[in-house]
Amino acid sequence: MGRPKARVSMADVARLAGVSSQTVSRVSTGHPGVVGSTRQQVLDAMKELGYRPNSAARALKSGQFRTIGVILFTLSTTGNSRTLEAIATHAALEGYAITLIPVAVPTQDSVLGAFTRLGELAVDGVIVIMEVHLLDSATVTLPPHVQVVVVDSDAGDRYTVVDTDQADGARQAVTHLLDLGHRTVWHVTGPEESFAGERRAQAWRDTLTAAGREVPPPLRGDWSAESGYRAGLRLADEPDCTAVFAANDQMALGVLRALHERGRAVPAQISVVGFDDIPESGSFIPPLTTVHQDFAEVGRHCVQGILRQIEHGETEHGTTLVPTRLVVRASTAPPRPA
Amino acid sequence: MGRPKARVSMADVARLAGVSSQTVSRVSTGHPGVVGSTRQQVLDAMKELGYRPNSAARALKSGQFRTIGVILFTLSTTGNSRTLEAIATHAALEGYAITLIPVAVPTQDSVLGAFTRLGELAVDGVIVIMEVHLLDSATVTLPPHVQVVVVDSDAGDRYTVVDTDQADGARQAVTHLLDLGHRTVWHVTGPEESFAGERRAQAWRDTLTAAGREVPPPLRGDWSAESGYRAGLRLADEPDCTAVFAANDQMALGVLRALHERGRAVPAQISVVGFDDIPESGSFIPPLTTVHQDFAEVGRHCVQGILRQIEHGETEHGTTLVPTRLVVRASTAPPRPA
DNA sequence: TCGGCCAATGTTTACGTAAACATGGCCGCC
DNA sequence: GGCGGCCATGTTTACGTAAACATTGGCCGA
Known part of the structure; x- marks a missing residue:
């Protein structure tokens, strides 16, 4: 397939539609103030050229990545992978992508490393699924504007924490x-x-x-x-x-x-x-x-909590506990009379 | 904490170090041609200001995101979550981030939706962990320059496929x-x-x-x-x-x-x-x-395959089979003589 | 009838980085 | 001793987008 052009930019769409690139931008972001016929022309041109917005440029302009980083040590425990799944699902619902940051070994150093790498990563917030006594907040420098939610921790005074009760x-x-x-x-x-x-x-x-x-x-x-x-x-x-x-x-x-x-x-x-x-x-x-x-509920609260911080700038910390429930099956019974 | 400035750019570092921003760029990317003393000045200035490269700007400039998207339906099967973990680990080793793209229901439509969203996502390649007869290549339009590796499929003629044997x-x-x-x-x-x-x-x-x-x-x-x-x-x-x-x-x-x-x-x-x-x-x-x-091996091959495509432009498809091995424990024995 | 205002659209600019090109000083060679 | 070339560094520009500002033109009210 002879690809027509490596990437299609707003300028290309604008040229084809016979409008300015700003009008294309307005259509693309759904801003008002574009009359129906013009909008349609632009949409047609977008379709014809197969235009896709460039998220890097958007992020550069807006300073927002619409991405949440998830730091975790392992996916091999049921809880972690189920929680991650719920996080991914709810984030997608809100139009956020998830970036996975695996930490090879659960040591202070590697968590620090993850936080450092994070500075270069394109994320607006971070959810940490890990024992947090590994995080010594004194030595960790978080990049500004990166919010944190923590699972499985008692650091409710320093972070927003979500956990099972x-x-x-x-x-x-x-x-x-x-x-x-x-x-x-x-x-x-x-x-x-x-x-x-x-x-x-x-x-x-x-x-x-x-x-x-x-x-x-x-x-x-x-x-x-x-x-x-x-x-x-x-x-x-x-x-x-x-x-x-x-x-x-x-x-x-x-x-x-x-x-x-x-x-x-x-x-x-x-x-x-x-x-x-x-x-x-x-x-x-x-x-x-x-x-x-x-776990689904834990994931939901994580995303909710991080988005509240990212989008509304709320920084009030605290702990959210998700209730548990005993499921009685066949492995328990009264003791045999002695 | 009164944050000194929202974000620190190369220009800020350059100003403090008394050099041009291009020199900062060279230090930041490890390019040669910067003499030791200058380099050290720049590094000191970076440290003092807490400079972190802006990945959005980098991506915009280079056209590369150093990110791999992983499309999957669920994490609740052992195989998927273990494979994902291996993928994340190996990708991190190569300096790539992983973006998770969960698909709510395993229908053609939602996979198509994921591929469409993908066009706007900042990824250089995609790994699909899913039954691929859901993908009808005729109707799927992949953004150009996005490579694909597939797990659990027989589409070796159209994609690079990695799977357990x-x-x-x-x-x-x-x-x-x-x-x-x-x-x-x-x-x-x-x-x-x-x-x-x-x-x-x-x-x-x-x-x-x-x-x-x-x-x-x-x-x-x-x-x-x-x-x-x-x-x-x-x-x-x-x-x-x-x-x-x-x-x-x-x-x-x-x-x-x-x-x-x-x-x-x-x-x-x-x-x-x-x-x-x-x-x-x-x-x-x-x-x-x-x-x-x-699963670790499957993940490793996935990352290897996608990176070969992304970085070396190889497009030769084919199927890689990871060998299995029987583990004999106590649930098998010769049949009782009739 | 004309001034002003608003709606629709265009133009300029900046986001942070890095490639491409430019400059200037120093060293070595003839 | 002069000049060519090269190394270290600086300057310009472009990546694609969207905010801010500028410009049209038509319509309404006085």
């Missing part, structure tokens, strides 16, 4: 098990760098304490099913253990397998609750009782 | 089961719009036929664990069924649950093989034998 979710999980009659609840935690994990663990501890129950030693996991399996093997050896709260569904899956291999029936002998409600959790053996996270 | 993976799965002594292998397919699913099914059929075995009717799934569960319930009622090949791990999970509920032991009575090797599959009950897909 981790604490309430954990509380619901533990309360559900206590209500069933379990004396206490064991916990398989996330990795210690994770704020989400930390908060789930804290709420687990608080709920038990508030109910006057003993707090068993937590078992440290790393979100992976494999780590859940290792924890499960140890739990299977705890004669007193009748209820487990795993900090995510993958680890719960590992716990289920360990208990199954050790011949500990779920839920007859031991009840298990997860966190996330990944699509597969309803197909575990047995189907998992878990805490549902609304 | 679906056929070989399925062949390995089926052969493994036949080698164990199973007379034939049942198949739970993906949705019919999926090329990947189609090809796995075709290879399953071909492998059985080539071995002179009977081809049982395939059971249609939709990638979800739930659909696998439904298929599994039906398979549990097939007295002849001793081996099942599910087109992905999620459906295999559903099959496992159905068989478990119906009291059909895996692998003693029925062997199950999946596809994808998601991280959790090693923690299924029992741990799943499955076909490992190297």
